[in-house]
Amino acid sequence: MSAGEAPPPLPGKKRRIAVMTSGGDAPGMNGAVRAVVRMSIAKGCEAYAIYEGYDGLVKGGDMIKEMKWTDVRGYLGEGGTLIGTARCAAFFERPGRLQAAKNMVLKGIDALVICGGDGSLTGADKFRAEWPGLLEELVKNGELSAEQISPFKHLNIVGLVGSIDNDMSSTDATIGCYSSLGRICESVDYIDATAFSHQRAFVIEVMGRHCGWLALMAGVSCGADFIFIPEKPPSENWRQEMAKIIGKHRKLGKRKTIVIVAEGAHDLNLEKITPAMVKDVLCNDLHLDTRITTLGHVQRGGQACAYDRMLSTLQGAEAVNAVLEATPDTPSPVISIIENKIVRKPLLEAVKLTQQVTEAIKAKDFERAMHLRDAEFAEYYAAYMITTSAEKPELLLPPEKRMRVGLIHVGAPAGGVNAATRAAVAYCLARGHTPIALHNGFPGLIRHHSDKPLGAVREISWLDAESWASKGGSEIGTNRGLPSEDYETVAHVLEKYNIQALFMVGGFEAFAAAAGLRKERENHRAFKIPMCVLPATVSNNVPGTEYSIGSDTCLNALIEFCDACRQSASSSRRRVFVIETQGGYSGYIATLAGLSIGAFSVYTPEEGINIKMLDRDIDHLRETFAKDRGQGRAGKIILRNEKASSTYTTEVITSIIKEEAKGRFEARSGIPGHFQQGTTPSPMDRVRATRFGVKSLQHLELFAGKTQDQICDDPMSSTVIGIKGAKVTFSPMELVEAHETDWKERRPKEEFWLGLKDIVDTLSGRMVKPQIVTDDDH
Numbered sequence: 100m101s102a103g104e105a106p107p108p109l110p111g112k113k114r115r116i117a118v119m120t121s122g123g124d125a126p127g128m129n130g131a132v133r134a135v136v137r138m139s140i141a142k143g144c145e146a147y148a149i150y151e152g153y154d155g156l157v158k159g160g161d162m163i164k165e166m167k168w169t170d171v172r173g174y175l176g177e178g179g180t181l182i183g184t185a186r187c188a189a190f191f192e193r194p195g196r197l198q199a200a201k202n203m204v205l206k207g208i209d210a211l212v213i214c215g216g217d218g219s220l221t222g223a224d225k226f227r228a229e230w231p232g233l234l235e236e237l238v239k240n241g242e243l244s245a246e247q248i249s250p251f252k253h254l255n256i257v258g259l260v261g262s263i264d265n266d267m268s269s270t271d272a273t274i275g276c277y278s279s280l281g282r283i284c285e286s287v288d289y290i291d292a293t294a295f296s297h298q299r300a301f302v303i304e305v306m307g308r309h310c311g312w313l314a315l316m317a318g319v320s321c322g323a324d325f326i327f328i329p330e331k332p333p334s335e336n337w338r339q340e341m342a343k344i345i346g347k348h349r350k351l352g353k354r355k356t357i358v359i360v361a362e363g364a365h366d367l368n369l370e371k372i373t374p375a376m377v378k379d380v381l382c383n384d385l386h387l388d389t390r391i392t393t394l395g396h397v398q399r400g401g402q403a404c405a406y407d408r409m410l411s412t413l414q415g416a417e418a419v420n421a422v423l424e425a426t427p428d429t430p431s432p433v434i435s436i437i438e439n440k441i442v443r444k445p446l447l448e449a450v451k452l453t454q455q456v457t458e459a460i461k462a463k464d465f466e467r468a469m470h471l472r473d474a475e476f477a478e479y480y481a482a483y484m485i486t487t488s489a490e491k492p493e494l495l496l497p498p499e500k501r502m503r504v505g506l507i508h509v510g511a512p513a514g515g516v517n518a519a520t521r522a523a524v525a526y527c528l529a530r531g532h533t534p535i536a537l538h539n540g541f542p543g544l545i546r547h548h549s550d551k552p553l554g555a556v557r558e559i560s561w562l563d564a565e566s567w568a569s570k571g572g573s574e575i576g577t578n579r580g581l582p583s584e585d586y587e588t589v590a591h592v593l594e595k596y597n598i599q600a601l602f603m604v605g606g607f608e609a610f611a612a613a614a615g616l617r618k619e620r621e622n623h624r625a626f627k628i629p630m631c632v633l634p635a636t637v638s639n640n641v642p643g644t645e646y647s648i649g650s651d652t653c654l655n656a657l658i659e660f661c662d663a664c665r666q667s668a669s670s671s672r673r674r675v676f677v678i679e680t681q682g683g684y685s686g687y688i689a690t691l692a693g694l695s696i697g698a699f700s701v702y703t704p705e706e707g708i709n710i711k712m713l714d715r716d717i718d719h720l721r722e723t724f725a726k727d728r729g730q731g732r733a734g735k736i737i738l739r740n741e742k743a744s745s746t747y748t749t750e751v752i753t754s755i756i757k758e759e760a761k762g763r764f765e766a767r768s769g770i771p772g773h774f775q776q777g778t779t780p781s782p783m784d785r786v787r788a789t790r791f792g793v794k795s796l797q798h799l800e801l802f803a804g805k806t807q808d809q810i811c812d813d814p815m816s817s818t819v820i821g822i823k824g825a826k827v828t829f830s831p832m833e834l835v836e837a838h839e840t841d842w843k844e845r846r847p848k849e850e851f852w853l854g855l856k857d858i859v860d861t862l863s864g865r866m867v868k869p870q871i872v873t874d875d876d877h
């Protein structure tokens with residue numbers, strides 16, 4: 100075989116791709132298995148599963164089984180890993196790996212996709228490095244012949260990072276980490292209520308043997324008073340430091356105290372810091388009634404959140420592409436995500452970088468450990484530090500650089516807007532700015548700014564906003580009304596209250612409001628102030644970003660609704676649910692929910708709905724149900740965005756399906772409506788809101804002390820913050836308005852997710868040849 104050529108399959112056979120889960124189980128692993136199996140089959144390969152992690156690979160035989168399309172039905176909604184996992188001592192040793200290599204050849208496996216944590220991928224990397232030597236030894240020992248090993252000279256291995264710890268370098272998120280964080284936040288939110296009631300302190304231990312990601316993110320999303328993480332041990336006198344901070348919070352009026360301790364927490368000398376040690380300080384020095392809660396394996400249980408279902412599905416599909424595109428010269432990849440982009444990175448480097456973090460911690464080089472974790476980690480740590488502790492004299496700006504910052508919510512409520520505002524308030528106070536809430540959006544400001552005793556323009560204190568990290572809805576009130584209703588009065592109010600910067604949180608309306616204010620700068624000097632929009636909407640349709648806060652909370656609410664409908668549909672047998680999603684003229688949430696639940700089909704405004712499409716889908720349903728003799732448990736979901744078609748409404752589609760089904764199956768509709776705004780914001784929305792809130796304020800601050808004309812002349816004085824591909828960016832409104840906005844359809848001109856619809860269709864069987872799809876495949 101010449102260099103650069105893909106290895107051939109066994110003569111006359113399809114390529115065999117095996118998938119395995121290893122290490123601690125993580126929610127989302129099943130989604131990865133489903134995606135690898137179905138994508139492999141859709142691409143003309145055979146799919147295999149290796150049961151019980153490396154144990155199965157070493158033992159071989161029945162532990163390595165072929166998987167058919169229907170074998171992974173229902174996997175997306177299940178927690179843990181259905182093909183089992185293990186911690187396998189034998190694989191640490193060469194004889195174990197030798198046996199594993201032999202089993203792979205005997206089973207004719209051409210490629211191996213491993214979903215596991217840092218340990219599993221370290222093992223995978225070792226296996227890859229030793230592979231030629233292992234095969235040579237097997238031939239030498241007479242266990243395999245030269246002919247037998249000949250098609251397997253190049254081990255094709257792909258890593259998927261699955262672990263709740265998020266402990267692998269080279270990726271922002273591991274499959275499972277956000278589900279686990281969700282479980283932690285849910286528990287801390289419950290504890291919050293009882294802590295508040297009794298004015299108690301709680302020390303909560305979270306998982307993470309060598310990695311503080313879960314503890315840090317729990318701290319950010321729940322507004323914990325103090326955290327302990329292995330990468331950044333507290334100072335030597337941590338007891339006094341912690342007591343000082345918590346004492347200050349109590350003096351300011353806080354009724355509860357939450358301290359999060361990572362399982363692997365230690366001090367600067369690597370001496371373990373335990374929850375009991377923390378409790379002692381809280382009890383003895385601060386005289387707080389203190390309890391310890393160890394969350395334990397609850398953190399690993401349960402269904403995967405929307406993000407993990409999406410991540411595991413996209414990464415599983417990408418792993419199969421990577422296998423099929425690999426040549427003998429391609430280094431083994433690990434599939435990663437950077438901000439919003441799925442990318443392949445060299446496995447070898449990812450493992451090396453991860454090991455370096457552990458080594459740096461062991462060597463007490465904590466600065467290096469922080470540096471070696473992804474850049475995001477350090478940013479979140481900084482955001483946590485600045486938003487959590489009240490009063491930090493060393494951060495105060497000189498008086499001439501301090502600003503009066505207006506904070507306003509515009510549009511419909513979305514999960515995370517309060518967390519963003521809390522972060523902005525805390526940042527302002529830490530730097531000496533004055534945070535001023537402009538209540539109830541622009542209409543509130545226009546009509547009620549001078550109401551007595553409480554007007555719509557009010558300063559916010561640290562304690563006011565302190566508890567907002569976990570709150571849904573909008574604490575300062577929101578409204579869809581735009582400033583164009585009365586620019587004169589808006590300008591008058593901004594001048595009257597001396598607002599020197601504006602932080603706007605909201606969806607397309609916030610974007611439109613900012614565009615209006617920017618254009619009106621020539622008529623009103625009051626608008627010549629720095630302004631920043633933080634996109635926040637369930638619809639994720641704000642130009643200038645691929646992600647709006649609130650869209651993740653919405654997806655979680657939507658999949659909960661869809662899961663319930665699917666359960667009902669599969670219990671009733673032979674039933675289709677047509678579910679109407681929000682999203683305005685953007686099919687984002689419909690498509691992403693489709694990916695996360697394994698929808699039968701998704702109808703979006705971008706694509707529209709036509710009779711041919713319906714006809715084809717109904718034919719497909721007919722074929723599927725025709726084979727059903729009552730044993731199938733298929734619950735089919737069709738997702739239809741609210742604006743996908745004005746003719747083919749949800750009710751019309753449901754009626755057409757009912758009519759065409761001719762009694763072979765039934766159809767029902769479901770409209771979750773405002774349920775999609777969610778109740779409690781998801782952890783991802785909370786942490787991103789906090790990070791973007793701090794970043795936005797840092798950006799606005801750059802204009803402190805500048806003249807109005809200097810501000811007006813700088814395109815960066817009116818921006819939208821967002822994620823574009825692998826980067827967090829500030830885009831000038833002027834450019835985004837002109838080049839990136841589809842004003843008529845109220846969405847970005849280019850929507851990054853459009854291509855994902857093909858994956859929904861492929862994995863649901865909508866795009867594969869009918870013979871692959873059997874009776875109950877979704």
Ligand SMILES: Nc1ncnc2c1ncn2[C@@H]1O[C@H](COP(=O)(O)OP(=O)(O)OP(=O)(O)O)[C@@H](O)[C@H]1O
Nearest residue numbers: 122123153186187190191215216217218219222262
């Ligand atoms: N250095 C190594 N060499 C060979 N195999 C390894 C190595 N490290 C780990 N493995 C294999 O991977 C398995 C899982 O590793 P580990 O227990 O560290 O979990 P993990 O993949 O890091 O997941 P998590 O930390 O999320 O539980 C081990 O039991 C072992 O079989």
Ligand SMILES: O=P(O)(O)OC[C@H]1O[C@](O)(CO)[C@@H](O)[C@@H]1O
Nearest residue numbers: 123216262263264306307308362
């Ligand atoms: O389930 P076990 O074997 O007790 O392992 C617990 C460990 O696994 C993890 O959940 C994942 O690595 C760690 O956070 C934790 O220390």
Ligand SMILES: [Mg+2]
Nearest residue numbers: 216217218266
């Ligand atoms: Mg690990």
